Amino acid sequence: MTAARHSTRSLRWLILGGVVAVLTSVALLPDVRAFLITAFGALTSRDPSVTRAFVDSLGWAGPLALVAGFVLQAVLPVLPAVVLIAVTTRAYGPYEGFLLVYVGTMLGAAAGYGLGRVLGDTLIRTLVGERTRVKVHEFVERHGIQGVLMIRLMPVLSADVMNLVAGAARMEFRPFMLATAAGALPVTALVVWLSESGERLLWGMIILSAVVATVAAGRALIRRRRAGRSLG
Template identity: 85%
Template sequence: MTAARQPSRSLRWLILGAALALVIGVGLLPDVRAFLVTAFAALTSRDPAVTRAFVDGLGWAGPLALIAGFVLQAVLPVLPALVLTAVTARAYGPYEGFLIVYLGTLLGAAAGYWLGRALGNALIRTLVGERTRLKVHEFTERHGTQGVLMIRLMPILSADVMNLVAGAARMKFRPFMLATAAGALPVTALVVWLSESGERLLWGMVILSAVVAGVAAGRALIRRRRAARGLG
């Protein structure tokens, strides 16, 4: 058992290290580095006209690059999704930004699902370890699509592993995507709306997650009481 875990752990670090080396290597290219410096200055500028001019210069490639970034992040989480969301909202505003983030989230969930279905538990074990895989798999088996919806409605949790496990567990794709779409809709709107203020975003995520967790705990308590009365 220990011997089996060690190669998996080494492979996980090898994959993450290779991904990080690729990102750093690309970032060291002079043209790429110059573009990133310009993009950072434009996206963090206090003048909306500067940001808008930079975004307009990207044309159709800007939204496509961000959507591709969400898909890549869902499959191989190197850059936190909140960073991509904040950049998108800053660049494209609340309405266009919401559409880009929401579409990228759905496509990323679908990509993670089919990757998990194709490669199974071996990939999940490699990326997150056996203990995390077992916990998420048990949660998925117990709660099904309601579990997917619950995870999506709690923005302080990452749904990336859930996507992979749902595919590996052979959950039906349509219910999985419906639960993902329903849960991601209000959370995406909240995160995009609050992304300009880190403090407000943190409090919004914590409050929404606490409310969802409280409702889930209350429902579980009611079911237990009803079951106890039935046995009595």
């Protein structure tokens, strides 16, 4: 058991290290490095016209690359989703940015679900470890679709593992996507709205997550009391 766990942990670090090495190697290419420097300067510029000019120069490739980034992040979380959301909002504004983030989130959820369904628990164990896999698996089995909705409504938590486990647990695809869509909608709107201020974004995520957790705990307490009364 210990040897298997050590082997899984080593494989996980090997995969992540390989991904980081590939991304670093690509970023060191002269043309790629020049583009990244230009993009960083444009996206962090205080002059909106500079940002807009850079975005317009990308044409259709800009939105496509961002959506692909959300899908990649959902399957192999290397870059935090909040960073991608902030970049998208900065580049395309709150309305177009919201649409891109929401579409990317939904496609990423579908990709994660499909990957979990095909490769199952082996991939999940490799990416997040056995302990996390067991905890999330138990959560999915206990709460089902409501659990998916709950995780989506708590932005301080990552839903990436939930996507993989939902697929591995053979949860029905349509209810999973409906719960994902319902939960991601208000959270995406909130994060896009608050993304220009890091402090406001942090507090907004904490407050929303706390409210959802409180409601969920209250419902669980009510159910427990009702069950106690029926037994009594």
